[in-house]
Amino acid sequence: MSVRALGKDRGFRLALGALVVAVIVTGWTVVTALRVEAIPQVPPAKMASLQGVAHGPARGRTDISAVVDNDLFSPDRSAPEAPYRMPGEADPSDKPVAMPDKPVLLGTGIATDNHNFATVQLGPDRPTLVHVGDKIGQWSVKSIDRNKIVIVTPEGIRAEITVPKTGF
Secondary structure: OOHHHHHHOHHHHHHHHHHHHHHHHHHHHHHHHHOOOOOOOOOOOOOOOHHHOOOOOOOOOOOHHHHHHOOOOOOOOOOOOOOOOOOOOOOOOOOOOOOOOOOEEEEEEOOOOOOOEEEEEOOOOOOEEEOOOOEEOOEEEEEEEOOEEEEEOOOOOEEEEEOOOOOO
């Protein structure tokens, strides 16, 4: 076959057109891949320091030399004003936190898209529909499961409330 005969063949012209389109698409892809966009300016990073971390109230310094100089078995030795407490141990002079009234759980609704809800009643008030994050009295709803909710006070008191059993 000659070149002139190939030029008249419909399949050859179609293949040649597809080749031209492929070369154009490949060239456009290479140019797009090699084009680099400008990097946006970011504010300088701040260095974190351990001095900014709050550790709570600082303990008083212990006078080691006074402790060593005192005789352990001296008759005039007396107990300290405040007894030593282990870290995390409650202070006996702290007043107990009063537990706020807990709501009554009337029922829960569980959804597949995690938009669960519960019906609760606080004291003589009307029943209320709540979702995770809502407040009922002093309590905040943390989670809602089947027949159970978890609520927390601002002081950190946590309670799990379940639907009361019926008399069937």
